[in-house]
Amino acid sequence: MDNLLPVDGTAVLFPALFTREESDHYLEVLQEKINWKQEPVIMFGKTVMQPRLTAWYGDEGKAYSYSGITMQPVPWTEALLAIKTRAEAVAGQSFNSALLNFYRNGQDSMGWHRDNESSLGLNPVIGSVSFGAEREFQLRHYMNRSMKRSVVLTHGSVLIMADATQHYWQHAIPKTTKPLGARINITFRKIM
Ligand SMILES: O=C(O)CCC(=O)C(=O)O
Numbered sequence: 001m002d003n004l005l006p007v008d009g010t011a012v013l014f015p016a017l018f019t020r021e022e023s024d025h026y027l028e029v030l031q032e033k034i035n036w037k038q039e040p041v042i043m044f045g046k047t048v049m050q051p052r053l054t055a056w057y058g059d060e061g062k063a064y065s066y067s068g069i070t071m072q073p074v075p076w077t078e079a080l081l082a083i084k085t086r087a088e089a090v091a092g093q094s095f096n097s098a099l100l101n102f103y104r105n106g107q108d109s110m111g112w113h114r115d116n117e118s119s120l121g122l123n124p125v126i127g128s129v130s131f132g133a134e135r136e137f138q139l140r141h142y143m144n145r146s147m148k149r150s151v152v153l154t155h156g157s158v159l160i161m162a163d164a165t166q167h168y169w170q171h172a173i174p175k176t177t178k179p180l181g182a183r184i185n186i187t188f189r190k191i192m
């Protein structure tokens with residue numbers, strides 16, 4: 001498996017962890033059964049709504065802070081537990097929480113960030129599962145921002161980010177004018 005990053009971290013894509021049928025099924029189930037919300041976030045001192053819907057699932061007692069908001073996890077659903085088991089097999093470790101993002105169309109997005117909260121420990125392994133519309137996932141080196149990588153996250157894929165990635169690399173899902181449908185992404189994490 002090829003590392004997408006030239007230095008300072010590891011990011012490996014498994015383009016078809018789930019079959020087409022499984023992926024179609026999970027896209028539908030997650031759209032319907034997840035308690036999706038559009039959350040406010042504070043940016044440059046102003047409260048704005050996030051350009052996507054989110055939900056936070058996890059083991060009890062694993063509250064999580066994310067860009068200035070603290071989220072209480074909802075108990076796992078059967079579908080999420082089945083997906084988590086598959087992601088854990090590829091990642092080689094267990095996860096106890098997951099941030100879910102629902103990108104309704106190409107105008108929904110996620111800005112540049114690192115998943116480097118101290119609650120995740122020094123070099124967190126993150127398993128990022130995608131269903132639905134294919135979106136471009138961009139990476140750029142935090143200290144040398146002209147160093148960039150980009151990969152398309154396909155329906156049923158999992159991207160594993162590990163080692164020092166969250167220390168040295170930011171990632172983002174840019175907006176696109178392409179007429180795209182819905183995409184759901186789940187980033188599985190392990191809160192210490
Ligand atoms: O939607 C994606 O692929 C990225 C999600 C992400 O970066 C996150 O949840 O922290």
Ligand SMILES: [Fe+2]
Pocket residue numbers: 113114115171187
């Ligand atoms: Fe992230």
